[in-house]
Amino acid sequence: xxxxxxxxxxxxxxxxxxxxxxxxxxxxxxxxxxxxxxxxxxxxxxxxxxxxxxxxxxxxxxxxxxxxxxxxxxxxxxxxxxxxxxxxxxxxxxxxxxxxxxxxxxxxxxxxxxxxxxxxxxxxxxxxxxxxxxxxxxxxxxxxxxxxxxxxxxxxxxxxxxxxxxxxxxxxxxxxxxxxxxxxxxxxxxxxxxxxxxxxxxxxxxxxxxxxxxxxxxxxxxxxxxxxxxxxxxxxxxxxxxxxxxxxxxxxxxxxxxxxxxxxxxxxxxxxxxxxxxxxxxxxxxxxxxxxxxxxxx
Numbered sequence: 001x002x003x004x005x006x007x008x009x010x011x012x013x014x015x016x017x018x019x020x021x022x023x024x025x026x027x028x029x030x031x032x033x034x035x036x037x038x039x040x041x042x043x044x045x046x047x048x049x050x051x052x053x054x055x056x057x058x059x060x061x062x063x064x065x066x067x068x069x070x071x072x073x074x075x076x077x078x079x080x081x082x083x084x085x086x087x088x089x090x091x092x093x094x095x096x097x098x099x100x101x102x103x104x105x106x107x108x109x110x111x112x113x114x115x116x117x118x119x120x121x122x123x124x125x126x127x128x129x130x131x132x133x134x135x136x137x138x139x140x141x142x143x144x145x146x147x148x149x150x151x152x153x154x155x156x157x158x159x160x161x162x163x164x165x166x167x168x169x170x171x172x173x174x175x176x177x178x179x180x181x182x183x184x185x186x187x188x189x190x191x192x193x194x195x196x197x198x199x200x201x202x203x204x205x206x207x208x209x210x211x212x213x214x215x216x217x218x219x220x221x222x223x224x225x226x227x228x229x230x231x232x233x234x235x236x237x238x239x240x241x242x243x244x245x246x247x248x249x250x251x252x253x254x255x256x257x258x259x260x261x262x263x264x265x266x267x268x269x270x271x272x273x274x275x276x277x278x279x280x281x282x283x284x285x286x287x288x289x290x291x292x293x294x295x296x297x298x
């Protein structure tokens with residue numbers, strides 16, 4: 001523009017409209033901008049300088065380091081939902097966090113722009129992933145001082161990361177089946193598939209080649225709820241990565257948050273776990289959860 005190049009020529013050369021060219025020229029004159037210092041500004045700085053209205057709404061949100069997000073996702077148990085929660089907690093400069101859906105879209109764009117390998121995209125209402133949590137809890141019997149171990153059943157819907165956790169007294173077959181039943185009651189419906197580990201209470205045999213044999217009770221459970229029970233292949237943890245991740249988060253959100261509480265009965269501990277579960281699931285309403293409920297079989 002300093003060389004008196006016509007707006008027509010500028011528009012054609014840079015593939016922008018004459019309206020935009022004219023707007024930039026007027027803004028340059030308003031700012032008395034010295035084009036000799038053009039290289040001193042980044043593209044973002046120039047954008048904010050010449051198109052402040054476009055950047056005004058973005059400036060209220062805390063920035064996201066998507067390279068950090070991508071690296072963290074490679075670690076066991078880390079999911080986008082966990083990282084979004086951490087991002088929200090760390091904001092302390094008066095800015096606002098972006099929504100979970102915008103956070104995910106931004107990560108998807110980052111992956112595409114850098115040709116990274118993205119993570120599996122799940123469809124709502126298709127699968128539930130279930131497992132026992134490795135970490136356990138305990139309560140103390142006041143009259144004897146006996147310390148009693150308590151186990152945690154964990155289930156998650158991969159699309160929304162909506163989860164269910166139940167404290168149990170043992171790892172027996174009846175307990176496993178009841179937890180699966182309570183899980184579907186909590187979710188409000190069943191999914192097409194249930195992906196589990198090769199636990200003895202559910203799987204009799206899982207050969208490398210050949211038919212998987214479930215226990216009669218677990219097979220009957222699947223038939224009743226019209227859901228396919230699909231054990232993950234041996235030494236293939238990525239086939240149920242969501243529940244593996246949820247187990248890790250539950251250990252942090254529930255077990256760690258209750259570590260300083262003394263429980264004097266199973267019922268007291270059971271109630272505390274349920275309360276922490278509600279905290280875990282009580283993120284801002286997400287359309288993913290709505291879709292998961294919509295597609296679950298009633």
